Amino acid sequence: MSVLEKLTSADAITLEDKYGAHNYHPLPVVLNRGDGVYVWDVEGKKYYDFLSAYSAVNQGHCHPKIVGAMIEQAQTLTLTSRAFYNDKLGVYEEYITKYFGFDKVLPMNTGAEAVETALKICRKWAYEKKGIPENEAQIIVCDGNFHGRTTTIISFSNDENARKNFGPYTAGFIKIAYDDLDALEKAITSSKNIAGFLVEPIQGEAGVYVPSEDYLAKAKALCEANNVLFIADEVQTGIARTGSLLAVCGNCTCENQCEKQSSYVTPDILILGKAVSGGVYPVSAVLANNTIMNVIKPGQHGSTFGGNPVAAAVAMAALDVVSEEHLAQNARRLGKIFRAELAKYIETSNVATLVRGKGLLNAVVINDTEDSDTAWNICMKLAENGLLAKPTHGNIIRFAPPLVMNEVQLLDCVAIIINTLKQFEK
Numbered sequence: 001m002s003v004l005e006k007l008t009s010a011d012a013i014t015l016e017d018k019y020g021a022h023n024y025h026p027l028p029v030v031l032n033r034g035d036g037v038y039v040w041d042v043e044g045k046k047y048y049d050f051l052s053a054y055s056a057v058n059q060g061h062c063h064p065k066i067v068g069a070m071i072e073q074a075q076t077l078t079l080t081s082r083a084f085y086n087d088k089l090g091v092y093e094e095y096i097t098k099y100f101g102f103d104k105v106l107p108m109n110t111g112a113e114a115v116e117t118a119l120k121i122c123r124k125w126a127y128e129k130k131g132i133p134e135n136e137a138q139i140i141v142c143d144g145n146f147h148g149r150t151t152t153i154i155s156f157s158n159d160e161n162a163r164k165n166f167g168p169y170t171a172g173f174i175k176i177a178y179d180d181l182d183a184l185e186k187a188i189t190s191s192k193n194i195a196g197f198l199v200e201p202i203q204g205e206a207g208v209y210v211p212s213e214d215y216l217a218k219a220k221a222l223c224e225a226n227n228v229l230f231i232a233d234e235v236q237t238g239i240a241r242t243g244s245l246l247a248v249c250g251n252c253t254c255e256n257q258c259e260k261q262s263s264y265v266t267p268d269i270l271i272l273g274k275a276v277s278g279g280v281y282p283v284s285a286v287l288a289n290n291t292i293m294n295v296i297k298p299g300q301h302g303s304t305f306g307g308n309p310v311a312a313a314v315a316m317a318a319l320d321v322v323s324e325e326h327l328a329q330n331a332r333r334l335g336k337i338f339r340a341e342l343a344k345y346i347e348t349s350n351v352a353t354l355v356r357g358k359g360l361l362n363a364v365v366i367n368d369t370e371d372s373d374t375a376w377n378i379c380m381k382l383a384e385n386g387l388l389a390k391p392t393h394g395n396i397i398r399f400a401p402p403l404v405m406n407e408v409q410l411l412d413c414v415a416i417i418i419n420t421l422k423q424f425e426k
């Protein structure tokens, strides 16, 4: 195709279909620009983004401060590897550990890598500190979990689509029901070889399942009582998404160095990704205190790109934005309005049955079977009406806009969503 010709949506879709592996099933919308809460397709149509790249773009598309930090660093030094020191990594490590209140960080790139890193640290701690016999460590995980796509991580997924024909699977995981303290207690006390409990404070991919009020605090207490590491995967829920800096922060909206309130749960290992960079660059992080992190010695774990100068500069700018623009407070306030408005409509609806979530991580359950295409069709209609969202697990639609949204925009979006749902009333 000539460079003078403009690529249409149909062209772009044909190219991906022909030359790309078919590992995703996207909505047929081709985007080429983003700014704040908006994205535009190649035909110039404007949309509200209600996925935010699975909560990576919490700070809004192309945030000038974050993009500026990236450009400046990219023109200075991009990658040294960890074979040498660089002048950005240490500064970033001090910044992010103080921001979240841990002794140390291990920098990686993607969420899945950070989860893998946490699992490796947990196992090593179990053998070297807890005294579990070698190769016997077990890590407890939850039904319906989503922690990424590596061979080990999919080994403990329930999603047949993610698992089937990718075996043999990695051993050493015990699966229990989510939001079930009895199941956790039984599993934790079933053996002396339990090393850790890996949990999402809210299950995002599963369909935005918010556990009972005291689940995380009591789960943490059970872990503590049994010398088991509590590992929080906040790749999707972290960085202000759920109305507090972390979902484990409970009801605290302080964005930085917060006073630990009663609802605050301190994980032994905290896993972050996605919005650590505001969706500008792949940056993930594993945070822990010295007694845990110091089990990792030179040569035992690493990544060529992990903690590179661009990642460090981008992450500091992205986390600055979260505090400067009070994104946790905004997410909390707008989330309440979103759920209240949707709940009011749902009372009289036969299309939607339920709205649930926390902060600006919400889902609407559609009144149809899990294998129906109603949720997909609603998302197609939402796109036509100028709002992009995607079904997760069949009949559930997740709504997660950038956290820089204002109230006028949110109410505009609520109207689009309700009017669209009304088109599907039976």
Ligand SMILES: *Cc1c(COP(=O)(O)O)cnc(C)c1O
Residues within 6 Å of the ligand: 054, 110, 111, 112, 113, 115, 146, 147, 148, 149, 200, 204, 205, 233, 234, 235, 236, 237, 273, 274
């Ligand atoms: C997205 C996600 C991951 C994986 O992150 P990638 O960057 O896609 O590897 C892990 N855990 C949770 C909870 C996620 O939402």
